[in-house]
Amino acid sequence: MITNGIDVLILDAVDTKAVRHSVVQAQRAHVPVIAYDRLAEGPISGYVSFDGGSVGRLQGEALLGALGPKARSSQIVMMNGSSTDPNAGWFERGARSVLQGRVKIAKSYETVGWRPENANRNMSAAIAALGPHGIDGVLAANDGLASGVITALKAARIHPIPPVTGQDAEVAGLQRILAGEQYMTVYKPFKPEAYTAAEMAIAVGHGHSLNGVATQRVSNSTSRDIPAVLLEPVAVTVHNIKSTVIKDRLYRVDQICTKRYADDCRKAGLIDRDGSPHDAE
Template sequence: MNATMRRVAMATTAVALAATLAACGQAKEAGGDSRPEKKKTGPLTIGLLLPEDQTTRYENFDRPLIVKHVKALCADCTVRYGNAKSDAATQQQQVDSMITKKVDVIILDAVDSESIASSVKRADKAGIPVVAYDRLAEGPVSGYTSFDNEEVGRVQGRSLLKALGDRAGQGKIVMLNGWEADPNAAMFKRGALSVLEGKVEIGKSYDIDRWLADEANESMSGAISSLGKDEIVGVYAANDGMAGGAISALKSGGLDPLPPVTGQDAELAGVQRVLSGDQYMSVYKPYEPEAEAAAKMAIALGHGEKVDASDTVDSPTTKGIPTTLITPVALTKENVKETVVQDGLWKVSDICTAKYAAACAEAGLK
């Protein structure tokens, strides 16, 4: 082979090698999994990272229920816990800490679904699968469990229209939506608007920072000043904490009777307001099946097994994520007994303090 032929052969080989490498890279981006396969038997160490402690559900229900179901499936498994207290940077550090401690799997409820993606990638590269809990984190998550969040919004919207009746066309509603960094907030809002648009006039709409009741109170006060108290016929509040802030502002603003106000999470204070009539409804989301689904996913992934899920969803970064979605329930004073009390979320003694004794008696709670 002469020098010219050798140069042609070398160039052809280089091009072929480059094409092969490029193809491999593209395949990985299109859905290749960098996490090494593993089959582990015996006890697992599971990281549990929850987003905040402003909403009572996370510390009072999600954390103990997930731990309970993990232990039921794997008595010797260990759960390492962290709460980010609404700080995305803190949660990123917590993921890094779980990677350093070499946990087997992470259950993650993201503070900010987009910014956490790089942390999820680091966990994936370290061979640690991530279960997205309640909020769909971006990055290569291996499983997801939550509620049908657009249906949550639709449930709220339908309930508000039912409460308004003929008054739906006689004034304006105020929308107090959830925190923009929470992907669920956008789904709640989208679901609610799919029901409300064209049937009510939306006078003001706010996205409430970190779901804070004080922020909701301030926004509601601003809406009353801007629209006038006589123009407001209803309030869409995305959760119970914000509903409480809104109701306080409505009372201070002199609205009597109060317009119907929605909520979500069936927090104790929210249930009490529903019974007293201050809040029209909440959304009861049974945490037990959601926590159980997360525990099952985590144990399976930690052992290198496939996730058993009834559905799949796509995130902005990952396609076909195995998913279990739980159906939400509209909670009104008529079904408190058959929902949150019957399911053991709240005891009658928790709900029916002296202040709410008359309302409880009227609802048949003893």
């Protein structure tokens, strides 16, 4: 792309270290790079994402709320993301800032590749180590990991399922929340993030400063004071699905409330007795 004469590169890096060479090449070709969602390594011109610390704090606060007064005598498992993703460490630090000293973190795992099957194996190991009655909650870093965690809890016949967090507001995650299998997820509205990335790209593409767009600064291992926009995420539970992801038209009611989850959706006020949807206006 660089050799084809592009003016700006918006980069959502899966492995932020692996793309460093490409970012350096872009700089040498006078192509500014906007890091999207993950802070890539190298000379980045701007960065837009959701505040990862806030994501972790929302998860930690929700888990403590679900545990209630028993939190201090409870023990939990942390199912963190991949060590190759800087966002994973950001989420974890945010969560620990809330959890530390208020609940016992009995086990903590890094989940290779953010893969649900790896979370499932880690959770099975935690159950074997702590016992089926030794886990009061699980801080899962996203909905995919939550699915692997919940599958392991079900396989161990742990009932009721302890509160499990998530992130990304996936349809499957929302359905698990409605069914009472997952406690919450973190919703990151994609439009503000995408629009901000476009605004930053247009500015740097025209040679303008990002001072009018970015009010924050971040650093990676090679660059300091990178102009950044860090958006605020939203916690979603069974009580506010309608006023968040439905209202924002991320999903329609019928996409979430399939036949399998019809009864759960009625209880949550998403559909009528006859199955008619209660889409937010």
